Amino acid sequence: xxxxxxxxxxxxxxxxxxxxxxxxxxxxxxxxxxxxxxxxxxxxxxxxxxxxxxxxxxxxxxxxxxxxxxxxxxxxxxxxxxxxxxxxxxxxxxxxxxxxxxxxxxxxxxxxxxxxxxxxxxxxxxxxxxxxxxxxxxxxxxxxxxxxxxxxxxxxxxxxxxxxxxxxxxxxxxxxxxxxxxxxxxxxxxxxxxxxxxxxxxxxxxxxxxxxxxxxxxxxxxxxxxxxxxxxxxxxxxxxxxxxxxxxxxxxxxxxxxxxxxxxxxxxxxxxxxxxxxxxxxxxxxxxxxxxxxxxxxxxxxxxxxxxxxxxxxxxxxxxxxxxxxxxxxxxxxxxxxxxxxxxxxxxxxxxxxxxxxxxxxxxxxxxxxxxxxxxxxxxxxxxxxxxxxxxxxxxxxxxxxxxxxxxxxxxxxxxxx
Amino acid sequence: xxxxxxxxxxxxxxxxxxxxxxxxxxxxxxxxxxxxxxxxxxxxxxxxxxxxxxxxxxxxxxxxxxxxxxxxxxxxxxxxxxxxxxxxxxxxxxxxxxxxxxxxxxxxxxxxxxxxxxxxxxxxxxxxxxxxxxxxxxxxxxxxxxxxxxxxxxxxxxxxxxxxxxxxxxxxxxxxxxxxxxxxxxxxxxxxxxxxxxxxxxxxxxxxxxxxxxxxxxxxxxxxxxxxxxxxxxxxxxxxxxxxxxxxxxxxxxxxxxxxxxxxxxxxxxxxxxxxxxxxxxxxxxxxxxxxxxxxxxxxxxxxxxxxxxxxxxxxxxxxxxxxxxxxxxxxxxxxxxxxxxxxxxxxxxxxxxxxxxxxxxxxxxxxxxxxxxxxxxxxxxxxxxxxxxxxxxxxxxxxxxxxxxxxxxxxxxxx
Numbered sequence: 102x103x104x105x106x107x108x109x110x111x112x113x114x115x116x117x118x119x120x121x122x123x124x125x126x127x128x129x130x131x132x133x134x135x136x137x138x139x140x141x142x143x144x145x146x147x148x149x150x151x152x153x154x155x156x157x158x159x160x161x162x163x164x165x166x167x168x169x170x171x172x173x174x175x176x177x178x179x180x181x182x183x184x185x186x187x188x189x190x191x192x193x194x195x196x197x198x199x200x201x202x203x204x205x206x207x208x209x210x211x212x213x214x215x216x217x218x219x220x221x222x223x224x225x226x227x228x229x230x231x232x233x234x235x236x237x238x239x240x241x242x243x244x245x246x247x248x249x250x251x252x253x254x255x256x257x258x259x260x261x262x263x264x265x266x267x268x269x270x271x272x273x274x275x276x277x278x279x280x281x282x283x284x285x286x287x288x289x290x291x292x293x294x295x296x297x298x299x300x301x302x303x304x305x306x307x308x309x310x311x312x313x314x315x316x317x318x319x320x321x322x323x324x325x326x327x328x329x330x331x332x333x334x335x336x337x338x339x340x341x342x343x344x345x346x347x348x349x350x351x352x353x354x355x356x357x358x359x360x361x362x363x364x365x366x367x368x369x370x371x372x373x374x375x376x377x378x379x380x381x382x383x384x385x386x387x388x389x390x391x392x393x394x395x396x397x398x399x400x401x402x403x404x405x406x407x408x409x410x411x412x413x414x415x416x417x418x419x420x421x422x423x424x425x426x427x428x429x430x431x432x433x434x435x436x437x438x439x440x441x442x443x444x445x446x447x448x449x450x451x452x453x454x455x456x457x458x459x460x461x462x463x464x465x466x467x468x469x470x471x472x473x474x475x476x477x478x479x480x481x482x483x484x485x486x487x488x489x490x491x492x493x494x495x496x497x498x499x500x501x502x503x504x505x506x507x508x509x510x511x512x513x514x515x516x517x518x519x
Numbered sequence: 520x521x522x523x524x525x526x527x528x529x530x531x532x533x534x535x536x537x538x539x540x541x542x543x544x545x546x547x548x549x550x551x552x553x554x555x556x557x558x559x560x561x562x563x564x565x566x567x568x569x570x571x572x573x574x575x576x577x578x579x580x581x582x583x584x585x586x587x588x589x590x591x592x593x594x595x596x597x598x599x600x601x602x603x604x605x606x607x608x609x610x611x612x613x614x615x616x617x618x619x620x621x622x623x624x625x626x627x628x629x630x631x632x633x634x635x636x637x638x639x640x641x642x643x644x645x646x647x648x649x650x651x652x653x654x655x656x657x658x659x660x661x662x663x664x665x666x667x668x669x670x671x672x673x674x675x676x677x678x679x680x681x682x683x684x685x686x687x688x689x690x691x692x693x694x695x696x697x698x699x700x701x702x703x704x705x706x707x708x709x710x711x712x713x714x715x716x717x718x719x720x721x722x723x724x725x726x727x728x729x730x731x732x733x734x735x736x737x738x739x740x741x742x743x744x745x746x747x748x749x750x751x752x753x754x755x756x757x758x759x760x761x762x763x764x765x766x767x768x769x770x771x772x773x774x775x776x777x778x779x780x781x782x783x784x785x786x787x788x789x790x791x792x793x794x795x796x797x798x799x800x801x802x803x804x805x806x807x808x809x810x811x812x813x814x815x816x817x818x819x820x821x822x823x824x825x826x827x828x829x830x831x832x833x834x835x836x837x838x839x840x841x842x843x844x845x846x847x848x849x850x851x852x853x854x855x856x857x858x859x860x861x862x863x864x865x866x867x868x869x870x871x872x873x874x875x876x877x878x879x880x881x882x883x884x885x886x887x888x889x890x891x892x893x894x895x896x897x898x899x900x901x902x903x904x905x906x907x908x909x910x911x912x913x914x915x916x917x918x919x920x921x922x923x924x925x926x927x928x929x930x931x932x933x934x935x
Contacts, residue, residue, distance in 0.1 A: 106712035166739030237865035246851035249785035256693035268681035278704035283890025285711035298894040306871040307889035313694040317587025319856035325779040331690040445671035447689040450745035458662035483736040484709040488724035
């Protein structure tokens with residue numbers, strides 16, 4: 102007999118692009134998450150891609166994947182009646198999630214101070230670009246600005262190109278994830294003691310951990326790591342190390358890295374396909390047999406130590422390139438891994454949709470979209486809990502739950518706007 | 520220190536490298552007692568990784584306790600050395616699990632099997648344990664034994680295909696991105712939800728986080744777009760469906776920015792295009808027919824970006840950010856680590872980084888927790904532990920072993 106991890110928890114969510122994913126995680130885990138939206142919805146409802154009907158706030162795929170398992174009500178927060186309704190609704194909740202610019206909700210009587218006075222056990226989580234306090238807290242924010250100020254853009258891209266973002270609004274996602282954690286910590290504390298509190302998440306802070314070693318490198322060695330493009334952290338070009346073109350896409354090879362089989366296992370495979378070229382002849386045979394972790398360590402410590410064999414390394418790499426170019430990306434990945442070679446496919450969305458592992462694990466979930474007369478597949482939850490599994494259900498249409506949710510709050514005939 | 524929210528929760532942290540230890544790090548920040556189990560028999564490679572702290576003469580400090588890479592992911596933990604390749608070591612491991620509320624690992628299914636740490640076994644030792652397994656491809660399925668680490672995961676989950684400039688091959692994002700926020704915070708979310716479930720029902724459980732699923736979950740739009748419409752998205756640089764211009768634009772170089780003198784401001788507008796033109800002192804561009812509407816700017820985006828990039832080139836990046844922000848335009852300097860740690864007044868005031876005195880590295884910065892809880896805030900109680908620093912303490916205080924028993928285990932090389 103399984104249950105829901107967050108059963109009995111009611112959350113009122115005033116979120117758009119920054120905080121939606123956090124609310125989704127809690128909703129998928131079993132909390133009742135009621136999303137309060139203005140007429141027409143906020144930006145995420147208007148964000149492409151759309152399913153069939155561009156501009157229809159009920160069919161944004163970007164909205165859907167960040168808002169599964171929630172309910173939606175529409176309330177005009179600029180009207181007195183709307184503010185009264187939203188306040189009454191928030192006071193029925195264990196937690197509030199919001200991502201408006203700081204000050205927006207308090208100006209409407211929906212800030213943390215006002216609500217916590219009326220309900221001291223309330224957990225009130227704000228997820229914004231720069232948080233609630235500090236000299237930049239009122240800065241205008243979009244996801245890219247979070248990725249810029251949080252330090253991950255400076256590491257991404259080729260030195261000849263502008264620094265670039267990581268796909269998927271990752272500053273927002275990082276804020277959402279930390280918002281979900283902060284909310285759960287607040288709820289655990291409130292359930293134990295009756296004491297609520299505010300939780301303040303800055304997207305800039307939240308994304309910073311993703312700088313990898315860059316922060317510590319500055320702190321300890323006063324060196325700034327910068328974007329190094331395809332070269333990564335390796336100072337010279339090494340065979341079977343980096344991005345390789347296949348017939349229909351790309352794979353990444355890390356054959357000399359400290360996991361899996363070393364380079365000769367790749368030569369075996371090339372030989373089976375008649376593509377080993379002169380790798381069985383000297384000097385290539387000896388060099389090939391030494392392309393392992395020790396070699397890599399030597400290159401990292403002293404790039405000039407391999408300068409004398411640079412032409413040979415290039416020749417070997419050319420043969421690897423030619424070999425990879427005869428295989429499909431999926432074959433290079435799956436057969437390479439079968440041979441214990443460290444190979445990763447550069448998956449496209451199609452590759453992910455067809456990914457052998459994800460399909461075998463039945464990760465994608467088909468949801469009935471009855472208002473569209475169809476069934477559509479969604480990405481599943483990020484984790485599997487044996488006793489209280491996360492489960493996704495259909496994202497709500499705009500204002501879909503106005504009747505059910507608002508009727509009890511004395512909204513009467515006026516309840517909800519569309 | 521005020522009471523932290525997870526005080527009283529003990530975590531047996533059998534993880535290594537990035538994605539697992541950072542989950543333990545977050546739990547440590549918020550007050551859990553986290554026992555990091557390590558061994559010279561299978562040393563966490565990050566302990567030997569860069570950046571190492573420097574000696575006064577500028578040379579690298581050596582040894583297993585001076586890596587910023589390791590230390591930043593293990594602050595406030597207790598370090599216990601335990602050789603799980605031995606049966607006796609596994610028995611000690613079970614004792615720790617018996618005394619813990621949570622178990623955490625990101626080792627592969629192969630290693631978990633070898634060390635007899637599967638959930639069925641753990642549940643017999645401690646039915647209330649919340650056991651989180653977070654290997655790259657999950658604990659089961661045809662790819663469960665596939666090799667990899669963050670650098671392989673990044674392309675496999677589609678981040679490389681979807682990120683970067685379209686004229687480049689999928690070269691990735693410069694880091695092993697999924698390791699640092701996405702996988703650890705998902706893991707902690709599930710562990711905290713399971714803790715609430717246990718509070719209500721008394722039941723522990725098994726959490727399985729397949730990193731591939733966890734990361735594809737945050738790239739949902741592109742994958743769902745294909746699943747639902749058959750449309751294949753790919754990387755578009757810094758372009759955005761709702762804004763134009765939207766990108767990073769080069770400003771004046773700054774020689775004080777060490778090793779990173781090229782300076783950029785990221786900005787994006789839709790309705791605020793005229794204000795942007797104003798700030799950049801080219802008000803005439805606001806009415807240029809090529810750029811006057813959002814749709815027109817999208818249609819002429821190459822020309823638009825070239826022009827904006829020309830106009831920003833003379834600006835000091837920080838000045839441009841402030842001038843744009845004064846007009847309500849979202850804009851931010853593409854900050855490097857020096858900016859964030861030493862120059863950004865906002866980060867300093869909010870105190871995200873915690874500075875801790877470590878016996879071998881000296882004072883060092885640590886990433887803190889990004890959720891600031893007003894009444895039960897987090898904070899690391901200590902810097903990262905030295906390798907095996909708490910082996911005796913854990914055996915004595917937590918496992919209740921006698922001094923003789925501990926001495927025997929040392930002699931038998933179980934605690935190495």
